Structures are given as C-alpha cells and as structure tokens.
Amino acid sequence: MSKLKGWKELTPGGIITEAGNAREYKTGDWRTERPQVNKEKCINCLFCWAYCPDASVIVDADKGVMVGFDYDHCKGCGICASTCPAKAIDMIPER
Amino acid sequence: MAKVMGLTGKVMGLNGNAAVAYAMKQINPDVIAAYPITPQTDCVERFAEYVSEGLVNTQFVTVESEHSAMSACIGAAAAGGRVMTATAANGLALMWEMLYIASSMRLPIVMMVTNRALSGNINIHCDHSDTMGARDAGWIQLFSENAQEAYDNIIQAVKIAEDLEVRLPVMVTQDGFIISHAVEQVKVLDDDLVQEFVGAYKPAYPLLDVTHPVTYGPLDLFDYYFEHKRSQIEAIDNCFPVIRRVGEEFGKISGRKYDLLETYKLEDAEYVVVALGSTCGTAKEAVNLLREKGKKVGLLKIRCFRPFPKEEIIKALVPRRGVAVLDRSVSFGGFGGPVFTEIRSALCDAPARPFIIDFFYGLGGRDIYVEDIEKALLQIEDVVQKGQVDQYIGYLGLRE
Amino acid sequence: MTKPLEIRWHGRGGQGVVTASRILAEALLREGKYFQAFPEYGPERMGAPVKAYNRVSSTPINIHSGVTNPEIVVVVDPTLFGAVNVLEGLGNDGIIVANFPEPPAKLRELLGFTTGTVVTVDASSISREILGRVVVNTPMLGTLCRVFQEVRIDTVLEAVRSQFGEKLRPEVIEKNLTCLKRAHEEAQVG
Numbered sequence: 001m002s003k004l005k006g007w008k009e010l011t012p013g014g015i016i017t018e019a020g021n022a023r024e025y026k027t028g029d030w031r032t033e034r035p036q037v038n039k040e041k042c043i044n045c046l047f048c049w050a051y052c053p054d055a056s057v058i059v060d061a062d063k064g065v066m067v068g069f070d071y072d073h074c075k076g077c078g079i080c081a082s083t084c085p086a087k088a089i090d091m092i093p094e095r
Numbered sequence: 096m097a098k099v100m101g102l103t104g105k106v107m108g109l110n111g112n113a114a115v116a117y118a119m120k121q122i123n124p125d126v127i128a129a130y131p132i133t134p135q136t137d138c139v140e141r142f143a144e145y146v147s148e149g150l151v152n153t154q155f156v157t158v159e160s161e162h163s164a165m166s167a168c169i170g171a172a173a174a175g176g177r178v179m180t181a182t183a184a185n186g187l188a189l190m191w192e193m194l195y196i197a198s199s200m201r202l203p204i205v206m207m208v209t210n211r212a213l214s215g216n217i218n219i220h221c222d223h224s225d226t227m228g229a230r231d232a233g234w235i236q237l238f239s240e241n242a243q244e245a246y247d248n249i250i251q252a253v254k255i256a257e258d259l260e261v262r263l264p265v266m267v268t269q270d271g272f273i274i275s276h277a278v279e280q281v282k283v284l285d286d287d288l289v290q291e292f293v294g295a296y297k298p299a300y301p302l303l304d305v306t307h308p309v310t311y312g313p314l315d316l317f318d319y320y321f322e323h324k325r326s327q328i329e330a331i332d333n334c335f336p337v338i339r340r341v342g343e344e345f346g347k348i349s350g351r352k353y354d355l356l357e358t359y360k361l362e363d364a365e366y367v368v369v370a371l372g373s374t375c376g377t378a379k380e381a382v383n384l385l386r387e388k389g390k391k392v393g394l395l396k397i398r399c400f401r402p403f404p405k406e407e408i409i410k411a412l413v414p415r416r417g418v419a420v421l422d423r424s425v426s427f428g429g430f431g432g433p434v435f436t437e438i439r440s441a442l443c444d445a446p447a448r449p450f451i452i453d454f455f456y457g458l459g460g461r462d463i464y465v466e467d468i469e470k471a472l473l474q475i476e477d478v479v480q481k482g483q484v485d486q487y488i489g490y491l492g493l494r495e
Numbered sequence: 496m497t498k499p500l501e502i503r504w505h506g507r508g509g510q511g512v513v514t515a516s517r518i519l520a521e522a523l524l525r526e527g528k529y530f531q532a533f534p535e536y537g538p539e540r541m542g543a544p545v546k547a548y549n550r551v552s553s554t555p556i557n558i559h560s561g562v563t564n565p566e567i568v569v570v571v572d573p574t575l576f577g578a579v580n581v582l583e584g585l586g587n588d589g590i591i592v593a594n595f596p597e598p599p600a601k602l603r604e605l606l607g608f609t610t611g612t613v614v615t616v617d618a619s620s621i622s623r624e625i626l627g628r629v630v631v632n633t634p635m636l637g638t639l640c641r642v643f644q645e646v647r648i649d650t651v652l653e654a655v656r657s658q659f660g661e662k663l664r665p666e667v668i669e670k671n672l673t674c675l676k677r678a679h680e681e682a683q684v685g
Contacts, residue, residue, distance in 0.1 A: 004318060004319070005319075005322070006322065007321075007322035007323070007325040007326045007329075008326070010319070010322055010323060010326050011300075012201040012262055012299065012300075012326075012330070013199060013200040013201035013202070013262075013311065013323075014199070014200075014312075014313070014315055014319065014323040015200070015300055015309050015310060015311050016309060016310035016313055017300065017307070017309050019308040106524060107524070108517070108520045108521050108523075108524040108530070108532070110533075134536075220536060240559075241559070270559075272533075272536035273533075273536075273559050274559070276533055276534060276536060277531050277532065277533035277559070278516075278517055278520045278530075278531065278532040278533065279530070279531050279556070280524065280529055280530065280555075373559040374559070376556075376557035376558055376559045377557070377558050377559050377560050379557045380557055380558050460536065462560050462561045463560055464560045464561075464563070465558065465560065
C-alpha cells in the first residue's frame with residue numbers, strides 16, 4: 001500500500017476522481033483456498049464468470065472461453081466451484 | 096409594483112416567505128426538492144406556482160419527507176445542478192443525517208430555514224432551536240433580521256456556496272411567522288441583475304460528466320476519515336473572506352452592503368446586547384430609547400453564526416464593560432445558550448474582557464418587547480457597577 | 496425615530512382581516528410609506544376570533560414585536576364585542592372603527608368608551624345589499640379611510656383591484672369597490 005496522504009493533499013469532500021481504482025486494492029491475500037480450473041472438464045458455460053462476486057474470473061472475450069482467475073483479487077469464496085455444472089473447479093488450500 | 100428606488104429594481108410588499116420565493120424565482124435553480132412544513136409552506140407553495148406558470152426552468156421534486164428532500168438535493172447537487180430547498184423545525188431535524196452528508200461532500204446547496212421551535216410540546220412558532228441544533232453540521236449559517244435581509248441573504252448564499260474556495264452548503268434563516276408571515280417593504284433587484292450576480296453555475300466534479308467519472312461518499316475509515324474532517328474544518332474556516340467579498344459586491348448592485356456582523360451605536364457603547372434575527376430590529380429601538388436616557392448602549396448583531404466570526408466579535412466586544420447575550424434556544428444542561436457559550440469562549444483570553452451574562456427568551460414564539468431588551472441592558476449595567484455576576488443566566492418574558 | 500402608528504384588526508377566521516391588513520399594506524406601499532402587515536400567528540380556525548396588525552411610518556420600521564398599544568382598532572364583526580376586549584391596550588385618545596349597525600354614541604355606551612373617536616358603519620347590510628352576502632373586510636377598509644390619514648381612498652381602491660385581480664371576477668371586484676366607497680360615505684364619526 002502506498003504512503004497515506006496528509007489532509008492538505010485530499011480532494012474536496014473526499015471524492016474519488018480516478019475511475020475503477022478499486023483494482024488497486026488487492027484482496028487476493030484474504031484467501032484461504034484458491035480455485036483451480038480443470039480445462040479438460042470445463043464446458044465454457046461461463047457460470048463462474050457470471051456468479052463471481054469479485055469479477056475475478058478471466059474470460060477471453062473474443063473466443064468466449066474461460067481462461068483462469070485473477071488471483072490478485074479473488075477472495076477464495078468458492079462460489080465458482082459450487083456453481084460449476086461440470087465440476088471443473090476445485091478449491092485448493094493455500095499454503 | 097410601485098416606484099423605482101435605490102439603484103435599480105422595485106419595491107414590493109412581501110412577507111419573508113414570499114421574498115425568499117421571489118429570490119428563488121430570480122435565481123432559477125436547476126432543482127428544488129422540498130417538503131412543506133409550517134411556517135415555511137407558504138414559500139415552497141409560491142415557488143411551486145412559479146413552476147406551474149412556467150416562470151422558472153426548475154425541476155421541482157416533490158418528496159415524501161424532509162429526509163428525502165435533502166437526499167434528493169444531495170443527489171442533484173452531486174450530479175452537477177444548482178440546488179435549493181427550504182424547511183423548518185422538525186423538518187430540519189428529519190434532515191439531520193443528510194445535512195452532514197451534504198457538507199461532507201462539499202455540495203453548494205442553499206436552504207432557507209424558517210426558524211421554528213423543536214417540539215415538544217408541539218409548537219409552530221419561532222425560536223432558534225432548529226438551526227442552533229444544526230450548527231455543528233458543517234453548513235454556513237446566515238441569520239436575517241427582516242424580509243429584506245432574507246431576500247438579500249438567499250441571493251448572496253448562492254454565490255458564497257458556489258465559490259470555489261467554499262463549496263459548502265449554506266443555510267439562510269428567517270424567524271418563523273415574525274418575518275416569514277409579516278408583509279414588509281422589500282426592495283427587489285431586476286431579474287437580469289440577480290442572474291448576472293449569481294452567474295452561471297460551474298459544478299466542480301459533476302457525476303453527470305461521464306468523461307471524468309468520480310465517486311462521491313465512499314467508505315472512509317480510520318485511514319482517511321479524520322483527514323477528511325480536518326480539511327472540512329479548513330474549508331469552513333476559510334469562508335470568511337468570501338462571505339465578506341460577496342457582501343461587498345452585493346452592496347455595489349443593491350446599495351445594501353453586508354458583513355459578518357452588524358453593529359448599531361456600538362462605537363462608544365459601554366453595554367452591549369448581542370442578538371440574532373428579528374430581535375435585532377427590536378433591540379435597535381431599545382438602544383435608541385436608552386440612548387435618549389443617556390445610557391451608552393449598543394447592539395451587536397450576528398449575521399454569520401457559522402463559521403463563527405471570533406476575531407470580529409473579540410474586536411467589537413473587548414472594549415465594552417458589559418455584554419448581555421440573547422439566546423433564542425436552549426442547550427439543555429449546558430452553561431447558557433449556544434450564542435453565550437460561543438461568545439464567552441471567544442473572549443476568554445482577551446486582556447480586559449467585559450462581564451457577560453445570558454438571557455433565554457422567545458422560546459416557542461414568546462414575544463420579546465423593547466422593554467425586555469432594555470431590562471437586559473440595565474441588568475448588565477448593574478452587574479458591571481457591582482463588579483460581580485450573581486446570576487449568569489436570566490430569562491426575559493417568562494412567568495415565575 | 497418616531498413610534499410607528501399601529502392598527503389592530505379584530506375579526507373571525509374567514510372574514511378576511513389578514514387580507515384587509517395586506518391590502519392596507521399595499522396601499523401604503525403605493526403611498527411610499529413604510530409598513531408592516533402581520534396576522535396574529537397561529538393555526539387558522541374558521542369562526543374563531545382572530546387579529547391582524549399594521550404598523551405605519553414615514554421612516555423604516557425596525558421593531559418586530561407584537562402590537563400591544565394600537566392607536567386604531569378596527570372591528571369587522573359586531574358580534575365580537577361580547578367575545579373579546581377590543582379596548583385592550585387602546586389609549587384614551589384611541590380610535591375605534593367598527594362594523595356596527597347603530598351610531599357611535601350607542602357603541603360608546605356599549606363599550607364604556609367615552610374619549611377618543613368612534614366610527615361606525617353598518618358594513619354587513621351594505622355588503623349583503625351589494626354583494627348578496629356578508630363580506631366585511633373591504634367596506635371596513637373604506638370606513639377606516641375616514642379617520643386614517645396616511646393613505647388616500649383612491650390608493651386603497653387600486654390596492655384592492657391589484658390584490659383581488661387574479662383571484663376574483665372583474666364584476667365581483669367592482670362590487671367590492673362599491674361596498675368600500677359606500678361604507679366610506681355612510682360611516683358616522685362621533
């Protein structure tokens with residue numbers, strides 16, 4: 001995390017002027033289990049992408065296929081694994 | 096209506112509510128969201144008429160409560176609109192949490208408050224407990240002595256609130272019924288002149304500017320909340336020069352110059368009464384009567400209560416021998432009313448500070464007469480002559 | 496600064512004393528006077544005794560307290576004499592202007608008011624005859640003009656026209672003006 005600013009450096013009213021800066025806040029270290037996809041079983045239905053509460057499922061939009069996870073932001077909640085109809089996602093303990 | 100007076104404009108017979116509604120019409124804000132409450136109702140009703148007659152371009156948002164009124168104002172102001180509203184008493188109380196949101200987000204909303212007692216028991220008449228209760232909410236507060244000042248203050252409030260050095264909400268008050276429902280002479284400016292004075296509104300970070308997206312009101316915990324409050328303290332403390340400059344500029348177009356305070360026969364006064372709102376007019380008569388009897392008395396009228404103009408108050412009061420503060424609201428369990436507490440605190444370190452006593456008066460619309468104010472001034476004279484205060488807190492117009 | 500002249504209006508909720516005080520204010524505005532017009536504040540209750548006030552001055556008026564010692568009292572409803580003390584705060588040289596079907600001497604007797612000035616007019620009958628119903632505020636403005644020197648009756652007529660212009664049909668306004676003028680002529684001063 002960058003150095004915290006003093007009060008004189010802040011925007012009026014504390015508004016945030018950069019769009020999408022939630023990306024800078026890495027939540028990947030909140031995880032105790034990580035999702036792992038077995039692409040041989042995966043049917044690219046994209047349920048995991050639709051259900052992920054943290055927008056951490058990476059999809060190749062041109063090909064329409066699920067390619068993996070954004071481990072910087074995935075919190076390891078396991079929703080992707082439980083919604084996967086092909087049982088292609090396993091939750092592996094973090095070490 | 097009648098004839099041309101002053102620099103330009105005309106003289107009308109308007110009550111305080113109508114004068115403010117007229118000013119709002121001339122300002123022609125983008126959005127007004129308001130809910131009716133006595134004694135403010137008359138003001139928003141008149142404005143609604145202007146809307147239905149097509150005399151303004153304002154989007155009038157009718158809401159189901161004052162909480163929603165202020166919420167709608169906040170949304171509209173964040174979106175980039177010039178936004179106004181009006182309320183009173185319990186309506187202001189219902190806005191409470193949203194008042195803090197508006198000031199924290201630095202939104203230049205202008206609100207007229209028709210001062211009224213906060214129940215209970217239920218009462219619709221004037222006292223200052225509503226706006227005094229909101230004095231810590233981060234809004235600028237300008238008090239008006241009469242309908243003319245309510246009109247003038249609303250127009251200035253827009254320019255003060257929107258100044259890039261300020262960007263804070265402003266509350267303009269007038270005493271419920273005493274001013275809001277009394278028809279008096281009001282000199283109004285020409286529409287064009289008002290428009291020119293307030294100028295086109297340039298929002299600072301409008302939500303509707305989709306090419307520069309911004310976020311208002313994000314979660315703010317122990318990492319930044321304190322720093323944000325500190326910058327808010329700085330913002331309101333820095334308003335004095337802007338309030339004064341706008342008051343001077345307004346003087347140039349209207350012939351009526353405004354400052355943070357107004358003094359009346361204060362230059363050589365030994366005993367001073369301090370008041371806010373309509374009571375100041377009555378106090379001027381009391382000062383005149385006592386002057387005729389040879390008493391060196393004067394009035395200090397506080398127009399700008401937030402931010403509190405401590406330097407100017409010290410300058411005005413330190414050379415005096417005694418000060419009688421009139422408080423039209425109670426701080427239950429406190430040491431005197433809010434005006435008294437603040438003034439005593441400001442004078443605490445003054446080298447030769449005057450004796451200061453407080454009088455509660457006028458709660459729930461109890462009338463205050465010239466004789467009451469004379470009594471307060473004579474009492475502080477008595478304290479000074481005795482050289483000691485026997486009673487810090489007194490009451491005017493109360494039955495024992 | 497001279498003390499402003501003060502007027503107290505007595506009526507019942509719905510009889511238009513607040514409107515009368517406002518019309519007078521507008522007339523005073525047209526005369527270039529300083530003025531105030533304000534009701535006895537409170538919830539409006541049809542039929543209950545209500546009061547309204549005017550202050551008049553040739554210099555700006557600062558005072559914002561209630562009127563306690565009026566120079567003139569106007570009573571628009573004759574049934575109020577038994578219900579309220581219309582003499583309250585009125586000095587010995589005060590003026591009473593009343594809607595009262597009998598001459599001033601009778602009203603003096605009823606009130607025990609032996610000094611000052613009393614003006615009476617049967618405004619209820621005038622208004623019933625001209626308007627077909629009892630609307631007493633406009634005729635009482637005309638009656639007031641007999642003793643109130645700060646404003647000309649023509650200015651009051653203009654003010655009535657202006658205040659009612661958007662609310663009433665032209666013929667109703669004209670009838671109100673006729674009532675006002677007739678009450679002014681028929682009023683007895685004694």
